[in-house]
Amino acid sequence: MAAFSLRHWSARHAGGLEKIYLLFSNVLIRLAPVLRLIGYSRLERPVAFLEKQVKGVLFDCQMCGQCELKNTGMTCSMNCPKNIRNGPCGGVRSDGHCEVEPDMPCVWVEAWAGSQRMTYGRNLDQVLPAVDRRYIGTSAWLRWMRSQSPGSEETKQ
Numbered sequence: 001m002a003a004f005s006l007r008h009w010s011a012r013h014a015g016g017l018e019k020i021y022l023l024f025s026n027v028l029i030r031l032a033p034v035l036r037l038i039g040y041s042r043l044e045r046p047v048a049f050l051e052k053q054v055k056g057v058l059f060d061c062q063m064c065g066q067c068e069l070k071n072t073g074m075t076c077s078m079n080c081p082k083n084i085r086n087g088p089c090g091g092v093r094s095d096g097h098c099e100v101e102p103d104m105p106c107v108w109v110e111a112w113a114g115s116q117r118m119t120y121g122r123n124l125d126q127v128l129p130a131v132d133r134r135y136i137g138t139s140a141w142l143r144w145m146r147s148q149s150p151g152s153e154e155t156k157q
Contacts, residue, residue, distance in 0.1 A: 007060050007075060008105060011114035014074040017058070018118045021070055028145050036149070040142050048139040065135025065143060071123040073114025078131070080107040085128050 010017060035043060048063070055061035055076075059069060062078035068085075069076065077085050081100040088108035091099030096109040115122050135143065 006058065007079065007107075007110060010059050010074050011110040012117070014114035014121065015117040015119070017074045018070070018121055021074075022120075025144075028141065029148060032145050032149065035142075035145065040146060043142060044139055047142050048137065051139050051141050063137050064131050065138040065140050066129075066131060067140035067144075068128055070121055071126055071128065073111040073116070073118065073121060073124070075107055075111040075114050077107055077111065077128070083131070084108075085131060087124070 052061065052063050055063075055067070055069075059074065059076045060079055061067070061076050064078050067076075080089075081098060081104075082089055088106055089099070092106045092109060093099060093102065096106055098104045098106050112124060115124050
């Protein structure tokens with residue numbers, strides 16, 4: 001039940017978390033040249049460990065490696081028991097709870113509430129790609145950084 005409370009807290013504070021996310025993104029961009037020199041492959045394990053600790057506490061992150069918190073109201077869509085990545089399943093109970101786990105608020109109800117508190121995060125209508133299982137357990141932070149580099153393989157995909 002504690003994980004539900006933290007997820008709910010994160011959705012309620014999505015506006016502030018969005019500001020932290022934007023600051024963190026800018027720091028990562030500035031660090032990119034140094035991290036590129038060290039090598040992303042060398043950094044994968046320690047960064048993934050750190051990412052799991054931070055995002056695990058705040059969002060009950062499932063480490064899919066393709067984080068979309070900024071597009072889902074600072075709510076990890078991978079917490080849906082049905083692993084639905086693009087909106088509620090249609091089985092949301094009248095009280096906003098999950099049909100599979102009745103004690104759990106629906107992830108997508110939380111995502112909607114969180115997105116309404118964000119400035120840039122109102123992207124729930126944006127269709128997210130299916131989870132690429134090859135990236136599970138890897139760092140979404142490093143993948144995002146690589147995608148920001150001109151000419152990277154990530155930007156071509």
